[in-house]
Amino acid sequence: MSASRELILSRVRAALRDALVVPEVPRDYRPAGRPVDLDVLVDRLVDYKATVHRIREDEIASTVEGLVSGAVLVPSGLPQEWRPAGALVDDGLAPDRIAAAAAVLTAAAVAVAETGTIVLDASPDQGRRIITLLPDVHIIVLRPEQVVAAVPDAVARLDARRPLTWISGPSATSDIELNRVEGVHGPRNLHVLLLG
Amino acid sequence: MTTFLGMPATAPRGVGNLRGDQTFPEAAHDALGNDQMRRNLRHATTTIRGKSGKVIGELPDWQRLRDAGSAIKADVMARLPFLLEQLEQNVTAAGGIVHWAADANEANAIVTRLVKETGSDRVIKVKSMATQEIGLNEALEEAGIAPVETDLAELIVQLGHDKPSHILVPAIHRNRSEIREIFLREMPGVDPALTDDPPVLAAAARRYLRETFLSTTVAVSGANFAIADTGTLAVVESEGNGRMCLTLPDTLITVMGIEKVLPTWQDLEVFLQLLPRASTGERMNPYTTMWTGVTPGDGPQNFHLILLDNGRSAVLADEAGRSALHCIRCSACLNVCPVYERTGGHAYGSVYPGPIGAILSPQLTGIEDNASLPYASSLCGACFDACPVKIDIPSILVHLRNEVPHPRGERAAMKAAARIMDRPRLYASAQRAAKLARIAGRRGRGLPPPLTGWTASRDLPEMPSQTFRDWWAAR
Structure with a gap:
């Protein structure tokens, strides 16, 4: 194993014998810190077939109850007042029980307005990655202050050491004649509860 | 201790999928007779060009992002030994195990050994160019391990006993009614009333693979990016099959070409803007998973990263051709190429078709094994304009034509x-x-x-x- 390590590194060094100049990277593209437009986020989410609900924080539980009938899975760190009646708390549930849930309700880490992307970072209010993968409906609560303008803002805010899932609309494929079709392996329905 | 004085080496013969059985003109001649495939390709490439052009037009700084992406990649090549060692250090510190594979044979042997150590006789796979390049599926099957492709297009190719013909959409040569026929013929337990409506076809794949995702303990993936300064790996996908493979199994094995490393976490802000818009023509692809080593209680608890050379050091040794390694596998160059649109991907004989394949495959194998590919172009330059990291493909084609051994x-x-x-x-x-x-x-x-x-x-x-x-x- 380490023999191949030395072999590859020595090959690469030999290949670079002409002493490449390390170029300066021009970073004059639009930087982080531009103003956030929530309407852009909503437009992009809807364009990629997510359903957006603009509600108050005290309306979360009732909105969820109106969206799904059946067990709603929640991560253990989700605020109590957000949880619908009879919520199923993930305390290390087996995959088949997670898959059997009608929906999963989580918070989020960051959202990118320009691309309609929501990022989960597996914090206690978002849970381990499996719980947002197996149920067919994913409901995400988003606070306005979590929304950033563009990708550079999100990269700056996120912690690389956490497991990250970037979500832009429901599961989709472009594999049949390059047309986007929603609904393959991940949740086929994405609801975003944007608090205001 | 032995000192290894390695000289840059090309990818070995007899393994993997970098060399075709025919020259490009011979294979193209056959492909041009397939009217159905040409209609499918024209429809698909026209669709994607329209979508991509529209979302690229939304970014006022697209050209500046291309400049940054190009420079970051040039920097990666110049500092590759340092960055690979830094990546290894950070992946190891986060609980992953790093392996080095000099060529396809060694990479296949490492993956096979790691799978056997888990006791599993099946692996689920995320679509990966690197594992296709090295012929991993063939090697696993020979060792009695069943590889299951989980990407919809790869599944269509696998069930159809076919070969991929496009980097991003390997079944681009198939239309919906052909896909329906393949599913009806080859997919166990499929509904006989299946229609050719794309959502119905996608739902059939979802049902077929669900149980396999939940019961398989080992996954094999590639990587779109690996961040040297954090040890983070990233896989960009659409369907959620990637999330399944990267989250559910106990063991994850990732095979990655050494050129995929990026220096810093911040560099992702450039490539996550370039790749989806150039590739599927989306503002962002539906899912991107990023992980750093192992997270206790979340996802695979055993993570192996295999760093693959397989000819890349030989590409790097050619000053005029090395920027072929900058490629982020978006396939924009295929979608704008008048030659690709008519011949399709199979004619190139390699897993890397189209303009990028015409410069990458001959350099990975040595020019004598793919001598006709540098001529598989009219040098119109559309690929250069479309490339999100500004690889000057036409100039490299001309350079390689000069390297081709000409008849006496x-x-x-x-x-x-x-x-x-x-x-x-x-x-x-x-x-x-x-x-x-x-x-x-x-x-x-x-x-x-x-x-x-x-x-x-x-x-x-x-x-x-x-x-x-x-x-x-x-x-």
């Missing part, structure tokens, strides 16, 4: 021509001789042996009745 007769003729053109009096008499040849022989039919190869794909120009010199002298 052609070389002799070129040498003679150069000698004659250097000497005005010889040139004048050669022109008179050519005029005589016009009177003596048939025209427009190509050159006689041993130069027939030269005119097989070129028209011999018609000789004018008077040379310029004769006209000048007579005026």
Whole structure:
């Protein structure tokens, strides 16, 4: 194993014998810190077939109850007042029980307005990655202050050491004649509860 | 201790999928007879060009992002040994295990050994160019391990006993009704009332793979990016099959070409803007998963990263051709290429088709094993314009054409021509001789042996009745 390590590194060094100049990277593209437009986020989410609900924080539980009938899975760190009646708390549930849930309700880490992307970072209010993968409906609560303008803002805010899932609309494929079709392996329905 | 004085090496023969059975002109000749495939390709590439152009137009700084992406990649190549060691250090510190594979055989052997150690006889796979390149599926099957492709297009290819024909959409040569027929024929337990409506076809794949995702303990993936300064790996996908493979199993094995490393976490802000817009024509792809080593209680608890050379060091050694390694596998160059749109991907004989394949495959294998590929282009330059990291594909094609070993007769003729053109009096008499040849022989039919190869794909120009010199002298 380490023999191949030395072999590859020595090959690469030999290949670079002409002493490449390390170029300066021009970073004059639009930087982080531009103003956030929530309407852009909503437009992009809807364009990629997510359903957006603009509600108050005290309306979360009732909105969820109106969206799904059946067990709603929640991560253990989700605020109590957000949880619908009879919520199923993930305390290390087996995959088949997670898959059997009608929906999963989580918070989020960051959202990118320009691309309609929501990022989960597996914090206690978002849970381990499996719980947002197996149920067919994913409901995400988003606070306005979590929304950033563009990708550079999100990269700056996120912690690389956490497991990250970037979500832009429901599961989709472009594999049949390059047309986007929603609904393959991940949740086929994405609801975003944007608090205001 | 032995000191390894490695010299850059090309990808070995007899393993993997970088070399075709036919030359490009032979394979293209067959492909051009397939009207259905050409219609499918024209429809698909027209669709994607429209979508991509629209979302690229939304970014006022697209060209500046391309400049940044190009420079970051050049920086990666210049500092590759350092960055690979830094990546190894950070992945290891986060609980992953890093392996180094000098070529396809070694990578296949490492993956096979790691899978056998888990006791599993099946792996679920996320679509990955690197594992196709090294022929991993064939190697696993030989060892009694079943690889299950989980990407919809790869599944279509696998069930159809077919070969991929596009980097991003490997089943682009199939239309919906052909896909329906493949599913009805090959997918166990499929609903016989299946229609060719794309959402219905996607739902069939979802049902078919669900149980496999939940019951398989080992996954194999590639990587779109690996961040040296954090040890983070990233896989960009659409369907959620990637999330399944990267989240559910106990063991994750990632095979990654050494050129995929990026220096810093911040560099993702450039590539996450470039890749989806150039690739699927989306503002962002539906899912991207990023992980750093192992997270206790979340996702695979055993993570292996295999760093693959397999000819990349040889590409890196060619100063004029090394930027082929900048490729982020978006496939924009395929979608704009007039040659690809007509021949399809199979004609290129390699997992890397289209313009990028025409420069990458010959460099990975050594030019003699893919000598016809640098000619699989009209040098129109559309690929250069479309490339999100600005790889100058036409210039590398011309460079590689100069490296191709030419037949002896052609070389002799070129040498003679150069000698004659250097000497005005010889040139004048050669022109008179050519005029005589016009009177003596048939025209427009190509050159006689041993130069027939030269005119097989070129028209011999018609000789004018008077040379310029004769006209000048007579005026």
